[in-house]
Amino acid sequence: MSLVIVGSIGLDTISTHAGRVIDAIGGSAVYGSISASYFTDVNIIGVVGEDYPSSAIEILKRHGICLDGLEIAPGKTFRWSGEYHDLNKAETLVTELNVFADFVPKLPESCSSCHSLLLANIHPNLQMEVLKQSSAYTHLACDTMNFWIDSCPNELAEVIAKVHIVFMNEDEVRDFTGKDDIFQAARELLKQGPKLVIVKRGEYGSVAIREDEVFFAPAYPIINVKDPTGAGDTFAGAFMACLEGHGELNSAAIRDAIRYGTVMAALNVSEFSVAGILDLDRKLIDQYKEELCQMTR
Numbered sequence: 001m002s003l004v005i006v007g008s009i010g011l012d013t014i015s016t017h018a019g020r021v022i023d024a025i026g027g028s029a030v031y032g033s034i035s036a037s038y039f040t041d042v043n044i045i046g047v048v049g050e051d052y053p054s055s056a057i058e059i060l061k062r063h064g065i066c067l068d069g070l071e072i073a074p075g076k077t078f079r080w081s082g083e084y085h086d087l088n089k090a091e092t093l094v095t096e097l098n099v100f101a102d103f104v105p106k107l108p109e110s111c112s113s114c115h116s117l118l119l120a121n122i123h124p125n126l127q128m129e130v131l132k133q134s135s136a137y138t139h140l141a142c143d144t145m146n147f148w149i150d151s152c153p154n155e156l157a158e159v160i161a162k163v164h165i166v167f168m169n170e171d172e173v174r175d176f177t178g179k180d181d182i183f184q185a186a187r188e189l190l191k192q193g194p195k196l197v198i199v200k201r202g203e204y205g206s207v208a209i210r211e212d213e214v215f216f217a218p219a220y221p222i223i224n225v226k227d228p229t230g231a232g233d234t235f236a237g238a239f240m241a242c243l244e245g246h247g248e249l250n251s252a253a254i255r256d257a258i259r260y261g262t263v264m265a266a267l268n269v270s271e272f273s274v275a276g277i278l279d280l281d282r283k284l285i286d287q288y289k290e291e292l293c294q295m296t297r
Contacts, residue, residue, distance in 0.1 A: 002041035002066075003241050004111045004137075005032045006130050007120025007233070008100060009046035009070075010078035014272060016087065018226035024273035025056045026080065028120035028143065031230035032237030034277050035264045036118075037063040038285060039241035043111050045069035045130070047103040049077035059278065068108040073099040087228050088202050107133045118240045119163070120233055121145050124155035131162050139243050141165035143236050149176045161193040164249065167236045169200040183209065195249055198239065198258070200232050205262060208254050215251070217258045220266035220292050227272040231265045234277060238264040263288040 007029030013022045033044045043066040050072065060067060078100035082090040105126055116139040119127040127142055134140070140163040148156050149172055156176070160166055166189055170182055179185035186197040186209040197209045205218040242257035243249070263285055270276040 002043060002114045003036050003116045003118060003237075003244060004043045004045060004069075004107065004114045005029050005036065005118045005120055005237060005240075006045040006069075006105050006127070007032060007118075007122050007143075008078055009044075009048050009052075010080055010100070011052075012079070012229060012273065013081040013094075014227055014229055015083035016227050016272075017084075018224070019272065021227075021272045023079070025053075025059065026230065026273060027078065028122065028230070028233040030056075030060070031233035031268065031274060031277075032118060032120050032240075033060065033065050034063050034274055035234040035237035035261075035268070036241035037065055038264075038280065038282055039238060039260065040244040042066065042237075042241070043069055043108075043114060045105050045107065045111070047071040047073050047078075047099050049073060049075045049099045052077045059274070062279070066110060068110045069106070071103070071106075073102075075099040082229070084228065087225055090229065105130050105133075115139070115244055116240050117141070118236060119143065119159065120236065121148075124148055124152055124159045127159045128155065128162075131159065138247060139164055139240065139249070141167065141236065141240055143167040143232065144172065146172055146175060157192065160189065164194055165196045165198065165240075166194045167198045167200065167232065167239075169202070169232065173197070173199055182207070183214070187211075196254065198236075200235065202228075202231075206235070206258060208258055210249075210254075213251060215255055215258065217255075217262050217292070218295055220263050220288060222266045222270050225269045226276075228269045230274070231269050234268040235261040235265040237261075259289050259292045260285070262292060 012026030081094040239261035246253035
């Protein structure tokens with residue numbers, strides 16, 4: 001069994017109170033894939049340019065991530081530049097789509113027997129393109145952002161109607177549904193087709209909402225947050241990877257997955273780019289997860 005993650009792969013320039021990095025490894029598919037690699041086999045689907053550093057490719061290989069779906073296209077890699085005055089919200093300075101502008105995701109044959117699919121934060125039309133190529137995945141999930149909610153809500157609604165799990169933060173779920181209360185908003189989403197909505201709440205953790213169940217998970221306490229970029233992608237990657245051993249979305253599987261996702265997101269924000277989630281000891285991840293369990297009993 002394995003997980004397929006489709007999303008952006010890029011190079012980020014990020015400024016926070018803790019410092020600045022230039023052309024650091026980034027992109028929703030990269031954060032999600034590295035995070036997921038501690039729990040299951042991962043296939044990454046995305047595109048990079050000829051300038052994508054070989055060191056970044058080596059990091060993905062070192063984490064055992066299958067690169068059959070990684071396309072290297074003529075031109076420059078997708079780039080994003082942003083800064084954080086408030087660690088809960090990034091201010092985008094520059095976005096250069098480059099080769100990502102013409103990207104059409106294609107699922108290689110090696111992904112046909114995979115168990116789960118995560119449509120990370122990319123244009124809903126690209127997410128739908130992947131769904132047209134997929135058939136037998138047990139767990140289908142999508143992530144999104146306010147930009148897509150504002151610019152193409154109808155296309156996003158079509159994707160949401162076809163997946164089992166939706167990841168959104170508090171502002172996104174409110175904006176998409178027009179409901180101020182996140183629980184009413186989540187239930188509005190459930191009416192559109194998904195079985196589960198995960199509302200990401202930043203420093204306050206997250207909440208999993210099903211038709212008959214609500215589960216709160218606090219954030220794992222991190223004293224020094226350096227860079228929140230990719231935290232939601234890291235969370236979603238770990239969450240989906242942890243569902244690999246479960247055939248259905250039962251309460252135990254959801255709670256286990258949300259706690260591991262919370263731990264991985266916390267480790268991610270402790271360093272710039274993906275540095276906080278590289279080459280970790282799985283025993284340490286399990287230890288932090290057990291500590292989180294103690295907080296929610």
